[in-house]
Amino acid sequence: MAQSTSDIQxxxxxxxxxxxxxxxLHVDTIALLERLAEExxxxQAAVVTKALNMLAESIKK
Incomplete structure (x- = not known):
């Protein structure tokens, strides 16, 4: 039986x-995220992940 696209995803x-x-998110934050991803x-997911990891590291110190 073939799987649906949603099942495969x-x-x-x-x-x-x-x-x-x-x-x-505020529209300014979205624009910043888009710009950082482009640059x-x-x-965008990778940019958010890196930013969260950097924040977590700074809090640990």
Missing amino acids: KRSDDKRGVKVKGIK TGES
């Missing part, structure tokens, strides 16, 4: 350990 996400997280050539 869910299996892929589960395998990679990712899930969707929707948040509301670094990384995805």
Whole structure:
């Protein structure tokens, strides 16, 4: 039996350990995120991940 597109996507996400997280951000923050992603050539998710990791490191110290 063929799998639906959503089933295939869910299996892929589960395998990679990712899930969707929707948040509301101020339009200025969104513009900054988009600009940083464009300038670094990384995805917006990668930019957010790096920023959170940097914040976590700074809090530990």
